[in-house]
Amino acid sequence: MSLSRTVRHAKAILTGFKYLFAGPRLTLMYPDDIQELPEGYRGMIEYDWDSCIKCSLCAMVCPADAMKMYVSKEESEREGKVVKRPGINYTRCIFCGFCVDICPTDSLRFTKVHDVAYYTYEEQIYPPAEFSKGVPRPLYLREPRKVRAVLDERRGIRYEPARS
Amino acid sequence: MDILKLLFEPYIFIPLVFPGLVAAFLLLLIIIWLERKIAAKVQLRYGPLYVFKPLGGVIQTIADLLRYLFQEPIVPREADKLAFLMTPVFLFGLAYLPVVAVPISPTYYAFRSDVSLLIVMALTTLAPIFTVLMGWSSNNKFSLIGGVREGYLVISYEIPMFLSAISMAILYKSLDLVEIAEAQKGLWGVILNPLAAINMLLLMYMSTSKFPFEIPEAESEIVAGPYTEYSGIIYGLVMGASYVKLYVLSLVYSILFLGGWNPLPINDPMVAGAMLFVKAFLLVALGAFLRAVYPRFRIDQAISIGWKIAFPLSLISVVISLLLIMGGVSLVVK
Amino acid sequence: MRLDDLRKEIEEKLNGLGAEVSSKDPNLIEVRVGRDKLVEAASKLREMGLDHVKAVTGIDYPKERFEVVYITSSYSDSLSHFLVNLRVSLPYDDPRIPSLVRVWPSVLYQEQEEKDLLGIEFEGNPRMEERLLLPDSYDGIPPLRKEFKVRVEGIDA
Amino acid sequence: MISSGERELELLIGPQHPASGHMRLVAKVDGDVVVELRPNIGYVHRSVEKLAEVKKYLQIIPLVERPSLADTTANNLAYVMALEKLLGIEPPERAKYLRTLLAEINRIHSHLYGLGIHGVMIGSSTAYMWCFGDREPFLELAQELTGARLTYSYIIPGGVRRDLPAGLGERAERVLRYMENRMRDYFNLYFNNPVVRARLEGVGVLSRHDAINLGITGPNLRASGVAYDVRRAEPYAAYPELEFDIVTEEAGDSFARVMVRVREIVESMRIIRQVIRKIPEGPILHESYEKLIPPKLRESMKQRGMVKFPSVFANLRVPPGEAISRVEGGRGEVVFHIVSDGKLSPYRMRMVTPSFRNVILFEHLTRGVRVADIPAIYGSLDYFPPEADR
Known part of the structure; x- marks a missing residue:
């Protein structure tokens, strides 16, 4: 066993000890803590019924066939022609945000909601009427603490309670 | 009342309570949790936390044990059923058997023998046979390779480990663990023959498949080695066996090198036992810590460490002991 | 080295093989050869220092032809800037082509993939009998052929 | 099992195996020595090339990202560059710098991903956790820039989708300093650990000649002493204006491949610093597209720093022709070959990923190694099965 190798063993073990007693931790304690996401985060999508001009660009650009044009029965009858509005299928959505862009x-907008769980497949399909009601609020067992990620020179990433 | 008294008779108390079954079980519960906690801390995370949060998830292992208990143990159709089911029991039993010959105080032991060191060392060599058998009986290629690897490891650590232990026996001129411990009232064995101490520590971790010698069950190569086909509580048994073996070896190591129950303020079996237990526990914890530092060696590298490094070192440590004896270092209580 | 110089050099090298050489800015050279002269042309290019193939593209023009493009280049400093396409047309009913695996070992898996997905036979490639990406039991139209249709949904629900 | 008279044992490693990934390695072993090993790939083939023929040009952007999740920017960038060649447009300067920024952030976390997986393959769970933990600050930066953690879809024809958020440069600097400090501990605990050295040095040696011959790419090529990097060979984005070295190692063994990645992380950090210092002001979308956006939207888009797509993007028509693009991603060179016939979808799209070009190494490097070397070599290649299968 050469000396340099012994030194390297010692260095490895000492580094291990250093972290055992004084290392930082990078864990985000989800779901007790939830992270406040940055501006422009591509989460679930909000739909504004009134400002929509029914151009169907969103459905055309959707790469995952998640956005579809639904015939809006009421409006079609009222206006005497076929009126279509977008609805979204979250089982397919890949959150690329092309439809929003x-x-x-600006009738479609990003929200920061992304951690929603559903019981059934059908619940995840939002026809226009439901789509326009906004995104669901995630349900937490306990009210979570909002934290924000602070990038830190010494600890890498640190989660601090967010100022609300 | 008589039954309680009977319980404290050494020949019952030592195998069943301390340092035997109950203590081993407690240690098992704590050390598996601690191993995960230590690794987690080095790895910038928390580890098990949510099962009894105030104490950092300390009863996680109990939760895991319950899960193992209720999990269906699956026996592969192609396996040799008798051997498949019996080996874990023998493995666990034999890993823990040597404890009967370990004394916990100068006056408290199940039985005293002139050759108790040899008895303990001999008994520890029985368990690996069943690991090899386990690999064979599973009828799985990965298990087989794991079993063969265990076999190769056994022959490369056994002899140097014996020699290291014997070198201390030479130094103390005794094979009796009680006498060996008592001989270290002044200087500990680790100071007299540090080479043997380091060597034995290394071989102890090697014999219980601790990192960097976690070779027979190397996950990324052979899934779980001999344990691949095991599930449910019989897997729990085989997993516990290697910890129990490490615990027993740590007790012996503490007696050989770390003064056993010395320094002893009062001659009370409880105090002496606690002293011994703490030392053994720290050794097991060190083994757990190494997981966070080392990856694993290759089997051929481990074998060459056994024969090319540990074996010569153990011979040298025998020579050191002989020189010390001839130089007139008299520590033997007679 | 400039693109035109490289083109001239290639033209000289492939003289007599009936190769059409053209170039496209900034760094692309197209070499079109007949199937019977492919191996020879490839060996000549290899001699020039074009040491590996980046991609083998098979293109299906239904009822007309198959095209196979070997996109080659070099790891040497002087040539690494350039891409040289070696292009072969194959008759549609007879999509066989001599394999270039002897010239460029790097095409082993690429040719196998084109065989697997497009049904072009690379004669001499040792992996022609094995499936690569498709299941071993697959026995339909090669999926990258145009006659293999993918179901497409419209934008209507 | 083995019948009498037979020496070799056939081991099927994967697809259900802790360290196989989504593939199968068929190994023939004689004792502890591998006689032959053949990769069996295709378990996660998702027919990207065929799907591209029915998807519209813009819809292909997320599609090409999916196969290599840890290294999405390389595919995104290479595809868009091929598209831009066909369209004949050049993105504005600021967009080029932003592309470079994201590509380098992505290279760092892609390398950390590879190093981490390699660590756990040779048994060091700490290396795995450290690498994955330290990816997190970089993912956070990328998320701030693009709005997503991994599937950025950030690069679009003619530019990028988001402008640099205020203060990102400063935060990036903090992350880089953190990583530099951490590097020392990485070396002490892992890279210089004698057990790591024993497991990796001299294992799976790829000679310079073989590396060239087999068309190997990326860090695996550079570890064999070939100084080839697309960023130098055919510079794209902002690379012509940035200073950086091509990292090479001579040994060609598993450890050299690891070292190339580690040193490339350092090199990428150098590039990120330059990008943040040098990034010019200006638009982030090509003017021909920008002028198609309604004036009111154009205003708000500039204010928020988020690009709105012109409506032509929904049905982007690309002139007929062929284009080839190449990009140096984290794992190596990504090549796109697009054949357009002037319609809404490519006529043929060929996508060659670095992992697919490196898959040949499995059979080449494993002849005569020991069983335990299989994961040590596998991990050192940073091979990602979905990327190879596409």
Whole structure:
């Protein structure tokens, strides 16, 4: 056993000890803590019924066939022609945000909601009427603490309670 | 009342309570949790936490044990059923058997023998046979390779480990563990013959498949080695066996090198036992800590460490002991 | 080295093989050869220092032809900037082509993939009998052929 | 099991195996020595090339990202570059710098991913946890820039989707300093650990000649002493204006491949610093697209730093022709070959990923190694089965 190898063994073990007694921790304690996401996070999508001009660009650009144009029965009858509005299928959505970016009237918007669980497959499909009611609020067993990620020179990443 | 008294008779108390079954079980519960906690701390995370949160998830192992209990133990159709089911029991039993010959105080022991060191060392060599058998009886290629690896490891650590232990026996001129411990009232064995101490520590971790010698059950190569086909509580048994073996060897190591129950303030079996237990526990914990530092060696590298490094070192440590004796270092209580 | 120089060099090298050489800015050279001269042309290019193949593209023009493009280049400093496409047309009813695995070992898996997905036979490639990406039991139209249709949904629900 | 008279044992490693990934390695072993090993891939083939023929040009962006999740930017960038060649447009300067920034952040966390997986393959769970933990600050930066953790879909024809958020440069600097400090501990505990050295040095040696011959790419090529990097060979994005070295190692063994990745992380950090210092002001979307956006939207888009797509993007038409693009991703060179016939979808799209080009190494490097070396070599290749299967 050469000397340099022994030194390397010692260095490895000492580094281990250093972290055993003084290391940082990077864990985000989800779901007790939930992270406040940055501006522009591509989460679930919000739909504004009134400003929509029914151009169907969102459905055309959707790469996953998640956004579809639904015939809006009531409006079609009222206006005497076929009126279609977008609805979304979250079992397919890949959160690329192309629909939001192409919407010419900003009727589709990003929200920061992403951690929603569903009981059934059907619940995840939102026809226009439901789509326009906004995104579901995630249910937590205990009210979580909002934290934000602080990038830190010494500890890498640190989660601090968010100022609300 | 008589039954309680009977319980404290050494020949019952030592195998069943301390340092035997109950203590081993307690240690098992704590050390598996601690191993995960230690690794987690080094790895910038928390480890098990949510089962009894105030104490950092200390009863996680109990929760795991319950899960093992209720999990269906699956016996592969192609396996040799008798051997498959019997080996874990023998493995666990034999891993823990040597404890009967370990004394816990100068006056408290199940039985005293002139050759108790040899008895303990001999009994510890029985368990690996069943690991090899386990690999064979599973009828799985990965299990087989794991069993063969265990076999190769056994022949490369056994002889140097014996020699290291014997070198201490030479130094103390005794094979009796009680006498060996008593001889270290002044200087501990680790100071007199540090080479043997380091060597034996290394071989102890090697014999119980601790990192960096976690070779027979190397996950990324052979799934879980001999244990691949085991599930449910019989898997729990085989997993516990290697910890129990490490615990027993740590007790012996403490007696050989770390003064046993010395320094002893009062000659009370409880105090002496606690002293011994703490030392053994720290050794097991050190083994757990090494998981966070080392990856694993390859089998051929481990074998060459056994024969090319540990074996010469053990011979040298025998020579050191002989020189010390001839130099007139008299420590033997007679 | 400039693109035109490389083109001239290739033209000289492949003289007599009936190769059409053209170039496209900034760094692309197209070499079109007949199937019977492919191995020879490839060996010549290899001699010039084009030491590996980046991609083998098979293109299906239904009822007309198959095209196989070997996108080759070099790891040497002087040539690594350039890409040289070696292009072969195959008759549609006879998609066989001599394998270039002897010239460029790097095409082993790429040719096997094109065989697997497009049904082009690379004669001399040792892996022609084995499936690569498709299941071993697959026995339909090679999926990258145009006659293999993918169901497409419209934008309507 | 083995019949009498037979020496070799056939081991089927994967697809259900802790360290096989989504593939099967068919190994013939004689004792502890591997006689022959053949990779059996295709378990996660998702027919990207065929799907591209029915998807519209913009819809292919998320599609090409999916096969290599840890290294999405390389595929995204390579595809868009091929598209831009066909469209004949050049993104504005600021967009080029932003592309470079994301590509380098992605290279760092892709390398950390590979190093971590390699660590656990040779048994060091600490290396795994450290690498994955330290990916987190980089993912956080990327998330702030793009709005997603891994599937960025950030690069679009003619530019990028988001502008640099205020203060990101400063936060990035903090992360880089953190990583530099951590590197020392990585070396002490892992890279210089004698057990790691024993497991990796001299294992799976790839000679310079073989590396070139087999068309190997990325860090695996550079570890064999070939100084080839697309960022130098055919510079793209902002690389012509940035200073960086091509990292090479001479040994060609598993450890050299690991070292190339580690040193490339350091090199990428150097590039990120330069990008943040040098990034010019200006638009982030090509003017021909920007002028198609309604004026009111254009205003708010500039304010928020988030690009709106012009409506032509929904049905982007690309002139007929062929284009080939290549990009140096984390794992190596990504090559896209697009054949357009002027319609809404490519006529043929060929996507060659680095893992697919490196898959040949499994049979080449494993002849005569020991069983325990299989994961040590596998991990050192940073091979990602979905990326190879596409």
